[in-house]
Amino acid sequence: MSHVLxxxxxxxxxxxxxxxLNVCDFCFGPLEVVYDLQAIAKSTSREKIxxxxxxxxxxxxxxxxEYNPAIDINAGFTPLxxxxxxxxxxxxxxxxxxxxxxxxxxxxxxxxxAVAAAKALELGFDTxxxxxxxxxxxxxxxVAARSGMxxxxxxxSNLEAGKILGAAIYNPTMVAIDGSYDDVNRLCSEIAxxxxxxFVNINVRPFYADGSKTLGYEVAEQLxxxxxxxxxxxxxxxxxxxxxxxxxxxxxxxxxxxHVHTKMHSAQARGCSPIASAYEEGRFVIRPVKPSSLxxxxxxxxxxxxxxxxxxxxxxGGSAVIAEENExxxxxxxxAETEGIFTEGAGGVAITGLKHLVETGKIKRDExxxxxxxxxxxxxxxxxxxxxxxxxxxxxxxxxxxxxxARAAK
Amino acid sequence: xxxxxxxxxxxRKITEGADKVQMEGEDLSQLISALEAQFPxxxxxxxxxxxxxxxxxxxxxxxxxxxxxxxxxxxxxSGDEISIVPAVAGGC
Numbered sequence: 374m375s376h377v378l379x380x381x382x383x384x385x386x387x388x389x390x391x392x393x394l395n396v397c398d399f400c401f402g403p404l405e406v407v408y409d410l411q412a413i414a415k416s417t418s419r420e421k422i423x424x425x426x427x428x429x430x431x432x433x434x435x436x437x438x439e440y441n442p443a444i445d446i447n448a449g450f451t452p453l454x455x456x457x458x459x460x461x462x463x464x465x466x467x468x469x470x471x472x473x474x475x476x477x478x479x480x481x482x483x484x485x486x487a488v489a490a491a492k493a494l495e496l497g498f499d500t501x502x503x504x505x506x507x508x509x510x511x512x513x514x515x516v517a518a519r520s521g522m523x524x525x526x527x528x529x530s531n532l533e534a535g536k537i538l539g540a541a542i543y544n545p546t547m548v549a550i551d552g553s554y555d556d557v558n559r560l561c562s563e564i565a566x567x568x569x570x571x572f573v574n575i576n577v578r579p580f581y582a583d584g585s586k587t588l589g590y591e592v593a594e595q596l597x598x599x600x601x602x603x604x605x606x607x608x609x610x611x612x613x614x615x616x617x618x619x620x621x622x623x624x625x626x627x628x629x630x631x632h633v634h635t636k637m638h639s640a641q642a643r644g645c646s647p648i649a650s651a652y653e654e655g656r657f658v659i660r661p662v663k664p665s666s667l668x669x670x671x672x673x674x675x676x677x678x679x680x681x682x683x684x685x686x687x688x689x690g691g692s693a694v695i696a697e698e699n700e701x702x703x704x705x706x707x708x709a710e711t712e713g714i715f716t717e718g719a720g721g722v723a724i725t726g727l728k729h730l731v732e733t734g735k736i737k738r739d740e741x742x743x744x745x746x747x748x749x750x751x752x753x754x755x756x757x758x759x760x761x762x763x764x765x766x767x768x769x770x771x772x773x774x775x776x777x778x779a780r781a782a783k
Numbered sequence: 784x785x786x787x788x789x790x791x792x793x794x795r796k797i798t799e800g801a802d803k804v805q806m807e808g809e810d811l812s813q814l815i816s817a818l819e820a821q822f823p824x825x826x827x828x829x830x831x832x833x834x835x836x837x838x839x840x841x842x843x844x845x846x847x848x849x850x851x852x853x854x855x856x857x858x859x860x861s862g863d864e865i866s867i868v869p870a871v872a873g874g875c
Contacts, residue, residue, distance in 0.1 A: 384839070396869040398793035399828065401839040403870070559843060562868045566792035566802070658838070661850055675848065677870040680838065 376412045377437045380404040380579055383681070391437075393496055393571060395578040403677065404579045406437045414627040419598060422590075422629075426450075429484050429587040435623060436587075437580045438491035443520045448476050448483035449587050453595035453743070458711030459724075463731050467741040469601065470708075471592055474716050478515040478539065479749035480508035480670075481613065485584035486573055490516045492580040493571035499523060500570040504561035506554045506609070506670045507536030508748050513573060514543035525570065527557050533669065535752035553664060555674050582678075585613040589620020592743050593630050600625075600633045602740040603691075605727045607719040607747060608639040608648050609673040611682030617745070618685045637691035638735070639682055640726030642668040642718070643698050648679045652693035657683050667701045667756055668718035670748055692735055696725035702757050704728070705750060715750035723747075786814060786859050789866045797822045806865075811842065812855045814865065829867070841868045 380389040384402030395404055417434045425431030429449030430440045452472045460468035476483035486501075486509070493501055502525040503513045510526035517524030526540055530549035541547055550557045558574075565575040573581045593600055600621050608614045618637050625633045641649040644666030647659050659679035664672035676682070686693060696704060704721030707728075708714050716724075727744050730736045750757070764780065766772040785805050790798050798804055804821070808814035819826035831837050835855075842849045843866040849857050859865070 396791075396793050396839070398796065401793065401828065401837055401869045403839065555848075556846070559841070559846070559866070559868050562791070563789065563866060566795075661848055663851070675841065675870070677839075 375437060375439055376409045376416070376434065378407045378409050381407045393493075393498070393576040395576050406579050406583055408435070408437075408623075410623065410626050413623075417627055417629065419594075419629060422594060429487060429584065429591075432587050432590045435590065435620075436488055437583050438488050438495055441491045441494055443494065444487060444490040444516050446477040446483065446487070446515055446519050448487040450591060451475055453592060454712070454714075456712060459708065462707070462711055463728060464738055465731060465736070465742060466739050469592075469596070469741070469743045470712060470714065471588065471743055471745045472714055473588065473745065473747050474714065474720065474749035476512075478508075478511040479752060480512065481585065481588065481745075481747040482508045482512035483515070484587050485509075485581045486512040486516050488584035489571065489573040489577050489581035490520060490522070492577055493522070493573075494520070496571065496577070498569070498571040500525065500568075501573055502561070502565075502568075502570045503527065503573045504554070504558045504575070505540075506672060507532045507540070507752065508670055509574065510540035510545070510547070511536065511543075511752075514540045514545035517545060518543040527561050529554050529557055533753045533755055535754060536669075539752050553674065554672055555661075555664070558673075558675075582612050582616055585616035586620035586623065588613065588745065589617040590624060592617075593621060593624050596741075596743075598630050600630055600635045601743045602634065603636045603638060603730075603736050603742045604745070605638045605640060605694075605723055605730065605742065606745040607668070607671055607723045607726075608641055608676070608682055608693075609645075609671040609719075610676045611639070611648055611678035611680075613747070614639050615678055615681045615685050618689060635689060636735075637685050637689040638726065638730055639686060639691070639693040640696060640723045641693065642666040642671055642696050642701055642722045644668070645672045645674060646695050647674060647676055648682050649693035649695045651679065651683055652686060653695075659683075666718075667698055668696075668722045669753070670717060670719045671722060692730070694726040694729050696722040696729070700725040705757055706760065708746070709750070714746060716746045717748040717750050717753040718756050719748050720746040720750070721756070785861050787864045788814065788818065789864065791867050791869060793869065794825065794828060794867065797824050797828070808859060810856055810858050811844070811849060811865070814859065815855070839870045841870055842866070843868060
């Protein structure tokens with residue numbers, strides 16, 4: 374059962390009932406779910422979790438919604454893979470890849486939407502909606518299809534074809550907006566009050582955001598009930614990044630793992646790096662930017678959780694790192710060529726960020742590292758289209774042998 | 784200078800439910816003062832103790848974030864539209 378006590382403003386600590394609310398009506402601070410961690414500690418155990426379903430619902434004690442089969446498309450409990458090739462290339466002894474690109478709609482967004490949709494049904498909504506850079510639209514539309522809820526997805530009109538198709542196939546009402554994600558988000562914020570919909574990243578956001586805590590729990594469980602020395606994750610709004618850390622800290626608080634010493638590293642692309650720029654300049658005030666990045670799922674110029682991401686960096690002794698735009702595709706290719714995992718631009722940013730962290734000595738060879746791969750490369754094939762360069766031959770043995778000889782001579 | 788101000792849900796308690804109000808002013812600071820005069824309590828929700836826009840409040844002038852303009856000193860003209868929007872999350 375759920376161990377939720379209330380919603381609380383992260384800024385002024387005013388308490389609110391557990392309803393579809395996301396903003397403190399006094400200071401506009403974000404609301405977050407408050408849990409009874411003592412009750413969770415009594416209810417949970419390693420054995421109970423390990424015998425649970427192979428999805429994020431194995432952590433139901435820690436989530437703000439009850440399990441509901443109507444919305445279950447088996448999100449979460451994705452592989453944590455011990456790296457061989459990439460670890461060797463980067464000079465790391467213990468590198469793990471959290472491959473969240475193999476969720477049902479091919480991104481970590483299936484986690485947050487699972488929790489948001491379950492809560493939306495509890496609260497009596499029959500429609501879910503979102504503002505999205507692409508992956509969230511796919512996740513919302515997929516869960517809506519499964520549950521029979523109606524869905525409205527709002528996206529920037531210039532998204533990659535794979536993301537638009539990846540959402541449209543589930544038959545949502547899709548609204549493409551001539552503008553950036555920040556424009557889409559503003560519009561959705563303005564209309565959210567006027568429609569009786571569960572906007573997953575607006576009015577049910579406190580519940581939605583907590584789906585990302587499971588990225589912390591899972592890694593701890595899959596590492597054999599311990600936290601890594603370092604975690605590297607891409608950041609857009611900064612919400613997922615902060616929730617990974619919250620997940621690790623909650624496992625510590627409930628006695629499932631011992632001391633969490635994980636240094637949290639946030640990776641952003643040069644074309645949209647409001648969090649990393651603030652970190653580099655020692656500011657806790659985020660200056661919004663106009664995004665222009667190949668990593669479209671990270672193209673949020675006005676990151677709502679940027680301040681909290683900076684606080685997590687500070688509290689954990691971590692850092693923020695920037696991938697240059699011309700390094701993003703290289704990062705995608707490096708992961709593919711060394712590990713057989715095809716990620717989108719955000720993953721390329723994470724891999725490049727990891728590389729820089731090793732090069733600058735922030736991550737040392739003998740330390741354990743987890744890098745989060747949150748989205749799938751098949752949705753953003755435009756980014757790496759130049760890899761397609763087959764050996765073209767006539768269908769006979771001579772042609773093949775000649776082509777191989779020519780290739781060997783290169 | 785009559786400007787339309789769009790009021791988000793969390794602030795409509797102060798405006799007695801109105802989702803749009805008309806205000807007079809030369810710049811955004813003056814508009815906020817005018818809002819406060821008509822709807823007491825508005826200013827402290829929008830501005831912090833130093834008179835700066837609160838971190839989690841976004842103000843838009845004709846769809847442009849005022850932080851890309853002249854901040855609270857941004858001039859307004861008749862027919863402009865101001866939106867008050869709470870920060871929201873998305874993406875990773």
